[in-house]
Amino acid sequence: MRTDTSNLALRLDGVVKEYGKAGRAVRALDGVTVGIERGSFTAVMGPSGSGKSTFLHCAAGLDRPTGGSAFIGDTELGGMNETRLTELRRKRVGFVFQAFNLIPALSVRENVELPLRLAGERLDPAWLEEILTRVGLAGRAAHRPAELSGGQQQRVAIARALITRPDVVFGDEPTGALDTMTAKEILTLLRSCVDQTGQTVVMVTHDPVAASYADTVLFLADGRIADRMEAPTADRVADRMTHLGAWA
Template structure:
């Protein structure tokens, strides 16, 4: 019988909790700290955008938070489960069952239909799709009339909707997005952002999105700013103009945070 990862508790309502997480690449004089003792929690049912300049540690942050990369120090807890305490098989199972991913590249299989792409994670896990839930997910992302189509027959925005539906179909605790609107035009990108916003308000799921776009970040409940591998500030329910201004002056904020 397949052993399932069971939620822990005691994380104060956080879907994901990073505690003094560090990530160092290389050794000795060649060592580079991509993350420097980062502590942050993402409450359940919230939408958080993560921003920072190139080299700030955004991608490493996302990979460590999602269990795709192992921190050098500190701990990452998902629903109370300490990821560092899991064997690779259990970690893979947890990522498959409890985490959804939406990337800039849609990563759809061209030979499969929309319906088959959406339910692929369930079939890989040996789970029979819940038809009612699949129908609800496809209705929510506006794909009900496209289920028999192949990815090549869809627009970029529709393909990203398939990717979002695929991320939601396992009812994950957290959906991680890595520049999910980066390959889309402005209008289509805003449709996708509204959909991610609806994921949070409509289903109570947690979304953590890395982005470079202040407009995209303004759809979030909170924007977290990284610089030189450290959290250097945040904004609550920001406008795009506030986010852009903070990014412009991020160097000063980073200096203040290190003092």
């Protein structure tokens, strides 16, 4: 029986990723199959070397699987050349990294607009204002990144990720460089993007508190999905992490 994939923002089917040459290859992902629903918040956790970053890179089209298939919506990434993959990432995927990756010479507004300009898309001024308001930067549009706090810079990065109305926003340790209070503000903002506008967020993190903001936590160990947890709490996630190696 065919599985209904119409409500999936992304999926991996038997994804394998190896680095290095045959005989000495390291298998970073070992047959990962998972579907992530639209309008959900998923955290991806695991010990160092478990395959978290590789999972994100393959799911987002930043890296090609050695085997298996990766999809954004119903679009399979494997058959695309680099030009088409770049176009897909610009239009249908948003990224928020630990390092904010803003361009210092550009204003907040210009940084947020950048994905649309690179994609050759028309800017909707009303949508830009709505995004800046949503992330709490409506009065800072003309500022440069150096004039903002770390938390404000990450808000710019989130606005930039949302501006193309992407299928999925991927976060790679998005609160890793922030203090505890600022991290809480950023996680609350990501949570509100899911709850209020139906955005799909997939976040790699090592922090059980950050993971507790998600609907679902996927636990990776040795390149495989070892477990998943619905409605996570920080304590339950932390406890699961301490037993993950032994369990695997």
